[in-house]
Amino acid sequence: MGNMLNVSSNPHIRSSESTTKIMLYVIIALLPTTCFGVYNFGLHALLVVLTTVATTVLTELIYELLMKKKVTIGDLSAAVTGLLLALNLPPQTPLWVAVMGGVFAILVVKMLFGGLGQNFMNPALGARCFLLISFTSIMTNFECDAYTGATPLAALKAGESVNVMDMIIGRTAGTIGETSMLAIVLGACILILLGVIDLRVPGSYIVSFVIFIVLFSGKGLDPQYISAQLAGGGLMLGAFFMATDYVTRPITKKGQYVYGIFLGIMTGIFRLFGPSAEGVSYAIIIGNLLVPLIEKFTTPKPFGKGGERA
Amino acid sequence: MAKLTFNGGIHPYDGKELSKDKPMKEILPKGDMVYPLSQHIGAPAAPIVAKGDRVLAGQKIAEAGGFVSAPIYATVSGTVKTIEPRRVVTGDMVNSIIIENDEQYEEVTYTPHNPDEMTKQEIIACIQEAGVVGMGGAGFPTHVKLSPKEPEKIEYIIANCAECEPYLTSDYRRMVEQPQKLVDGMKIMLKLFDNARGILAIEDNKPDCFKTFKELTKDEPKITVKALQTKYPQGSERQLIYASTGRAINSTMLPADAGCIVDNVDTIVAIYHAVVEGKPLMNRIVTVTGDAVNDPRNFLVRIGMNYKDLIEEAGGFKSEPEKIISGGPMMGFALFDLDVPTTKTASALLCMTKDEVSKYEPSACINCGRCLEVCPSRIMPKKLAICAEHQDEEGFVKNHGMECVECGSCSYVCPAKRHLAQPIKSMRKTVLANKKK
Numbered sequence: 035m036g037n038m039l040n041v042s043s044n045p046h047i048r049s050s051e052s053t054t055k056i057m058l059y060v061i062i063a064l065l066p067t068t069c070f071g072v073y074n075f076g077l078h079a080l081l082v083v084l085t086t087v088a089t090t091v092l093t094e095l096i097y098e099l100l101m102k103k104k105v106t107i108g109d110l111s112a113a114v115t116g117l118l119l120a121l122n123l124p125p126q127t128p129l130w131v132a133v134m135g136g137v138f139a140i141l142v143v144k145m146l147f148g149g150l151g152q153n154f155m156n157p158a159l160g161a162r163c164f165l166l167i168s169f170t171s172i173m174t175n176f177e178c179d180a181y182t183g184a185t186p187l188a189a190l191k192a193g194e195s196v197n198v199m200d201m202i203i204g205r206t207a208g209t210i211g212e213t214s215m216l217a218i219v220l221g222a223c224i225l226i227l228l229g230v231i232d233l234r235v236p237g238s239y240i241v242s243f244v245i246f247i248v249l250f251s252g253k254g255l256d257p258q259y260i261s262a263q264l265a266g267g268g269l270m271l272g273a274f275f276m277a278t279d280y281v282t283r284p285i286t287k288k289g290q291y292v293y294g295i296f297l298g299i300m301t302g303i304f305r306l307f308g309p310s311a312e313g314v315s316y317a318i319i320i321g322n323l324l325v326p327l328i329e330k331f332t333t334p335k336p337f338g339k340g341g342e343r344a
Numbered sequence: 345m346a347k348l349t350f351n352g353g354i355h356p357y358d359g360k361e362l363s364k365d366k367p368m369k370e371i372l373p374k375g376d377m378v379y380p381l382s383q384h385i386g387a388p389a390a391p392i393v394a395k396g397d398r399v400l401a402g403q404k405i406a407e408a409g410g411f412v413s414a415p416i417y418a419t420v421s422g423t424v425k426t427i428e429p430r431r432v433v434t435g436d437m438v439n440s441i442i443i444e445n446d447e448q449y450e451e452v453t454y455t456p457h458n459p460d461e462m463t464k465q466e467i468i469a470c471i472q473e474a475g476v477v478g479m480g481g482a483g484f485p486t487h488v489k490l491s492p493k494e495p496e497k498i499e500y501i502i503a504n505c506a507e508c509e510p511y512l513t514s515d516y517r518r519m520v521e522q523p524q525k526l527v528d529g530m531k532i533m534l535k536l537f538d539n540a541r542g543i544l545a546i547e548d549n550k551p552d553c554f555k556t557f558k559e560l561t562k563d564e565p566k567i568t569v570k571a572l573q574t575k576y577p578q579g580s581e582r583q584l585i586y587a588s589t590g591r592a593i594n595s596t597m598l599p600a601d602a603g604c605i606v607d608n609v610d611t612i613v614a615i616y617h618a619v620v621e622g623k624p625l626m627n628r629i630v631t632v633t634g635d636a637v638n639d640p641r642n643f644l645v646r647i648g649m650n651y652k653d654l655i656e657e658a659g660g661f662k663s664e665p666e667k668i669i670s671g672g673p674m675m676g677f678a679l680f681d682l683d684v685p686t687t688k689t690a691s692a693l694l695c696m697t698k699d700e701v702s703k704y705e706p707s708a709c710i711n712c713g714r715c716l717e718v719c720p721s722r723i724m725p726k727k728l729a730i731c732a733e734h735q736d737e738e739g740f741v742k743n744h745g746m747e748c749v750e751c752g753s754c755s756y757v758c759p760a761k762r763h764l765a766q767p768i769k770s771m772r773k774t775v776l777a778n779k780k781k
Contacts, residue, residue: 045753280711286716337722
């Protein structure tokens with residue numbers, strides 16, 4: 035009888051949370067904006083989504099089989115990366131470009147650095163920036179059947195007027211998953227209610243970004259301009275789904291505020307003073323690189339350390 | 345008013361409904377009784393009986409081995425069979441006195457005292473002589489706790505009535521069935537410290553106890569009852585002090601440094617028994633519970649009784665247990681053998697049909713930060729576990745690893761099912777051992 039009992043170190047109970055569940059929640063939360071993107075841009079957008087997801091999952095599987103490592107595609111993190119990458123691609127992206135992005139995200143950014151939890155930058159954003167540099171014309175061509183003009187942010191930068199209502203709903207040109215502020219915020223609410231993310235990073239990101247453009251855009255407190263800046267481009271998708279990526283954001287609470295504020299300022303600088311109308315991806319990637327430093331300076335003081343014995 | 349609590353903590357399934365409403369039952373043990381000589385922190389007790397001696401219940405069988413130590417008493421009448429190493433709950437072999445129970449339960453006569461006529465020294469001596477130790481789990485000799493360097497600086501005596509461990513209801517039953525003993529025990533402790541006030545700190549999942557104590561202490565200006573938020577580890581000493589007084593201490597400090605003394609419910613009742621009734625520490629309440637047990641409930645157990653018999657008293661197993669834990673699920677010890685004795689610190693016997701820990705395979709850390717969020721010590725379990733796994737003692741200490749209270753909240757909450765508390769705990773032991781060198 036004695037040998038039949040399991041012995042382990044305490045604690046002997048575990049919460050029902052799991053990595054797979056968290057990833058599944060993220061996928062569910064991304065569905066509104068994914069569906070809207072497909073509805074908005076048509077069938078090819080769906081093909082891009084399916085291609086990147088299949089590519090990221092297969093890349094991880096093949097890499098792990100070749101390296102004789104434990105297969106971890108069941109944790110769904112590769113699928114999340116694939117989905118996020120697709121949402122950051124223009125709707126008419128050729129499928130071979132989507133495949134290249136997927137392979138780069140998983141192989142170069144994630145697996146070569148040690149797999150889940152070890153990558154120092156967001157794989158989907160890393161891949162997007164890689165594609166943006168390598169295939170600039172393809173990645174900045176947002177023309178498709180539904181929309182022929184510039185993206186609202188580009189129009190805004192050129193001084194043209196934009197329809198803010200369309201931007202909030204998402205009836206504009208842009209990448210597959212970034213156009214609808216409404217769908218993204220709906221997804222974000224799901225994540226917040228499920229306890230997957232909190233408002234520390236997205237909140238400080240968005241607030242500091244707004245303060246920055248109010249101070250430096252020259253437009254002051256123009257509500258039309260501010261809401262266009264908020265609804266346009268990848269800010270919402272970036273703030274709620276990319277900047278909150280566990281692996282590449284600071285783990286300390288204070289650090290998360292610092293990180294969010296940094297992202298807000300960087301995005302503002304890129305958008306207002308950079309050559310391009312957009313800057314969310316680069317801002318987040320640069321932020322990712324600063325995470326170790328931020329964590330180092332924001333390590334919390336342990337309980338009772340203040341009241342040290344004299 | 346903000347709820348009295350601390351930062352961090354978790355809300356696991358509490359399982360208390362299994363046993364909380366059944367009155368406690370006294371057991372007269374049968375068969376051999378085993379008394380490990382080390383049931384407390386400090387030097388082991390020294391036997392003062394020899395093989396073949398006849399002893400009575402309540403007779404001292406081992407003398408304290410020093411100041412930080414406690415004597416041990418026989419809890420049945422019978423004959424000393426032998427003194428030999430026996431297995432205890434932690435898995436260690438500890439030298440123990442074995443008494444063959446004659447099932448007569450003959451007791452020595454006790455001399456009751458009137459605490460009002462005793463000096464402080466007499467009260468402490470009485471508690472020391474009775475072998476009272478911290479019965480919440482640590483087993484720190486109570487008379488040592490009650491003898492701080494500067495007794496006039498003690499401002500609060502906190503009765504730890506939180507019982508934050510899931511499944512445990514022994515303190516709850518004690519408070520429901522014998523609330524006056526707790527209040528009287530507290531009054532005795534207050535006699536020792538002129539400047540102290542008493543706090544009965546109760547988690548708000550026990551509103552009935554809160555009401556009872558409010559009623560019982562309404563004419564006691566020196567005793568207040570405080571309701572704390574129900575959260576694990578609310579009963580952890582540092583967290584309890586913080587929640588009930590707002591004072592924070594760390595690993596280098598004792599509660600006395602913050603002017604506090606904390607004792608668990610059963611310990612305070614043991615103080616009452618020792619001083620008022622003159623009875624040494626002979627029994628305690630043990631919760632026998634879990635989904636593998638037929639009749640989960642609380643028992644008034646004579647220390648030294650075998651765990652196997654305890655299970656039998658609870659109606660035996662309803663289904664095959666996969667895991668048996670001495671203590672609560674968060675901080676208890678998993679047993680590989682039921683043939684161990686109950687000791688002064690045995691609060692519960694939890695029998696589970698499923699072992700949740702073996703169900704999950706640890707996977708890669710995704711840096712989610714939940715371990716940080718729940719850590720009551722506000723340290724970084726994720727980082728410390730890595731230091732510990734790499735045997736990086738310096739990094740471990742630098743990252744405040746010694747501040748860990750070993751509550752296990754980090755392991756509980758980890759979605760990657762990593763064993764965070766385990767390496768941190770063993771590293772703390774290593775660091776402490778190396779410090780002593």
